[in-house]
Amino acid sequence: MSFFHRMSRRTLVRAMIALPALSLARKLPDANATDTGLPQADPNEIVEVNGWILKRSDLA
Amino acid sequence: MILDSYEAYRATGFRPKVCILGSGPAGTTIARKLGAAGIPVVVLEAGSREFSDESQDFYRGTTVGDFYFDLDITRLRYMGGSSNHWAGWCRVLDKQDFEPKSWAPDTGWPIRRADIEPYLPEVHDILELPDFRPDMPISDDIRWVQLIKSPAVRFGEKYADELDRSKNIAVVLNTYATELAGDGKRVTSARLWSNGQDAGTFSADYFIVCTGGLENSRLLLWSNQRSNGGVVPNAAALGRYWMEHPTFEGGNAILANYSEFEVDAVNEAFFSPTMAAMERLQIMNFGIRLIETPYAGVKRLIADLACTAPDAAEWAAYQLSQNLRCAAQLYVAWEQAPLASNQIELSKTDVDHAGVPRIELHWKKSELERRTLVEGLKLFGTTLIERDLGRVRLMDWIANGEAYPTNEETAGHHHMGGTRMGTDVTRSVVDANCKVHGMDNLYVGGSSVFCTSGQANPTTTITALACRLGDHLSKVVAV
Ligand SMILES: Cc1cc2nc3c(=O)[nH]c(=O)nc-3n(C[C@H](O)[C@H](O)[C@H](O)COP(=O)(O)OP(=O)(O)OC[C@H]3O[C@@H](n4cnc5c(N)ncnc54)[C@H](O)[C@@H]3O)c2cc1C
Numbered sequence: 357m358s359f360f361h362r363m364s365r366r367t368l369v370r371a372m373i374a375l376p377a378l379s380l381a382r383k384l385p386d387a388n389a390t391d392t393g394l395p396q397a398d399p400n401e402i403v404e405v406n407g408w409i410l411k412r413s414d415l416a
Numbered sequence: 417m418i419l420d421s422y423e424a425y426r427a428t429g430f431r432p433k434v435c436i437l438g439s440g441p442a443g444t445t446i447a448r449k450l451g452a453a454g455i456p457v458v459v460l461e462a463g464s465r466e467f468s469d470e471s472q473d474f475y476r477g478t479t480v481g482d483f484y485f486d487l488d489i490t491r492l493r494y495m496g497g498s499s500n501h502w503a504g505w506c507r508v509l510d511k512q513d514f515e516p517k518s519w520a521p522d523t524g525w526p527i528r529r530a531d532i533e534p535y536l537p538e539v540h541d542i543l544e545l546p547d548f549r550p551d552m553p554i555s556d557d558i559r560w561v562q563l564i565k566s567p568a569v570r571f572g573e574k575y576a577d578e579l580d581r582s583k584n585i586a587v588v589l590n591t592y593a594t595e596l597a598g599d600g601k602r603v604t605s606a607r608l609w610s611n612g613q614d615a616g617t618f619s620a621d622y623f624i625v626c627t628g629g630l631e632n633s634r635l636l637l638w639s640n641q642r643s644n645g646g647v648v649p650n651a652a653a654l655g656r657y658w659m660e661h662p663t664f665e666g667g668n669a670i671l672a673n674y675s676e677f678e679v680d681a682v683n684e685a686f687f688s689p690t691m692a693a694m695e696r697l698q699i700m701n702f703g704i705r706l707i708e709t710p711y712a713g714v715k716r717l718i719a720d721l722a723c724t725a726p727d728a729a730e731w732a733a734y735q736l737s738q739n740l741r742c743a744a745q746l747y748v749a750w751e752q753a754p755l756a757s758n759q760i761e762l763s764k765t766d767v768d769h770a771g772v773p774r775i776e777l778h779w780k781k782s783e784l785e786r787r788t789l790v791e792g793l794k795l796f797g798t799t800l801i802e803r804d805l806g807r808v809r810l811m812d813w814i815a816n817g818e819a820y821p822t823n824e825e826t827a828g829h830h831h832m833g834g835t836r837m838g839t840d841v842t843r844s845v846v847d848a849n850c851k852v853h854g855m856d857n858l859y860v861g862g863s864s865v866f867c868t869s870g871q872a873n874p875t876t877t878i879t880a881l882a883c884r885l886g887d888h889l890s891k892v893v894a895v
Binding site for chain 2: 411
């Protein structure tokens with residue numbers, strides 16, 4: 357089931373309204389980082405993005 | 417008995433062997449132990465039975481360095497001391513808090529946790545605590561620990577009747593010990609101020625200073641200055657290595673199963689690092705406290721996550737749809753590295769009504785502590801990922817390396833160090849029995865003797881150390 361189906365439309369719209377406009381312009385790193393010429397990134401690698409402690413696969 | 421003035425006390429003809437200064441958790445506990453051992457003891461308490469602005473005024477002082485609370489707000493000066501408004505959070509320092517840490521100078525105690533453990537049953541009775549459950553590791557790095565929210569015993573109220581009935585204990589209110597006099601071997605007398613005027617001097621065989629984690633240093637610094645070093649002959653560390661528990665909101669967490677951490681009666685859970693993690697990351701101890709985020713806050717958090725990691729936000733939104741309790745604010749309180757430069761000094765310009773210089777507190781958080789905050793939160797975040805338990809977001813000021821905010825909790829009102837315990841007389845003030853180095857009859861009670869602060873609130877350990885000192889003195893004085 358996709359993200360949109362799991363979350364009710366109303367909740368999603370409300371959550372988006374609560375978004376500070378600035379965060380729309382936040383840095384969105386490449387989840388796969390494959391086009392860098394470097395080897396495929398480890399999906400379990402821990403990354404810090406916009407203050408979130410995530411694993412790379414979360415960024416997909 | 418409890419008397420309202422030094423004059424009234426003098427009329428009783430009571431002859432104590434031991435004089436305790438201060439009736440907070442430390443002073444009251446030691447007095448009860450000595451009284452129970454049949455040793456006559458007087459407790460001189462600067463304040464009265466109730467709060468008063470006049471008494472609080474003696475606690476005013478200044479702070480230099482990082483933002484800190486006003487010194488007459490962060491403690492209470494009347495019978496029972498700061499137990500009159502403590503929050504009641506209880507936990508004994510961890511075993512690892514007593515151990516030296518090669519990456520943090522001046523850590524390590526001359527005693528081990530095992531030295532105070534025999535007193536914990538008594539502490540549980542005094543503080544009205546249920547048993548602690550053992551720490552539970554949730555990974556090699558993070559322990560799920562317990563802090564108990566106790567009934568917050570007000571020592572003045574709880575023990576007033578017992579103290580009043582006691583034949584061996586006299587509590588004398590409105591009697592401020594302004595200075596001790598000593599000859600470099602013994603304290604010979606205490607100068608008193610009672611009900612607004614000088615009340616002469618007072619002698620006893622033994623003196624125990626239990627005036628609180630700021631005032632112990634102030635009284636000893638002033639006494640030593642007046643006696644030309646006759647009260648604390650080895651004074652290099654006196655007033656130094658002062659510590660607090662800096663406390664800030666560090667971030668948020670979205671949790672897969674909030675109730676997995678059987679949160680306590682007030683819906684909060686606590687996490688601390690293992691010794692191995694502290695050593696690997698070269699950080700101090702910390703406690704991350706989970707406080708449930710209200711529904712509206714959860715939605716904002718998920719929306720924020722959606723901007724960065726849509727997949728993770730999808731997962732989080734699912735958690736929200738399954739369980740409204742799925743996010744927490746993370747409050748972090750951490751151990752301060754003991755630094756000689758964090759110290760209590762006597763003001764050169766400002767004195768109280770009795771002419772005693774007020775405190776000038778020099779307090780700054782260090783780089784090591786900033787690392788503890790940042791690495792601690794990251795460690796917690798990594799553990800939640802590895803255990804598939806959730807995701808953590810750091811506050812912007814932490815993620816962006818900005819200055820500490822000044823509109824937050826700031827610290828725990830936990831005043832530790834200043835008369836720390838140790839074997840090296842240049843780096844400590846009291847020995848393992850809380851006796852001032854070089855003095856035969858002067859002891860210190862309270863968290864000013866702490867060598868390190870750990871992450872736990874101090875009063876459980878203060879009370880355990882007070883029971884231990886009470887037992888020790890019962891034997892020493894009986895000889
Ligand atoms: C808002 C707040 C919340 C807190 N919450 C917690 C918590 O949840 N958990 C926890 O563990 N700790 C907590 N604490 C800390 C706790 O209150 C202290 O650790 C504890 O009270 C210290 O006990 P003490 O006996 O060493 O000193 P104090 O309680 O400070 O008692 C010292 C006594 O000495 C008297 N005195 C001072 N100078 C003199 C003098 N020269 N002559 C004679 N008498 C004197 C004072 O009037 C006072 O009665 C909190 C503190 C505050 C302020």
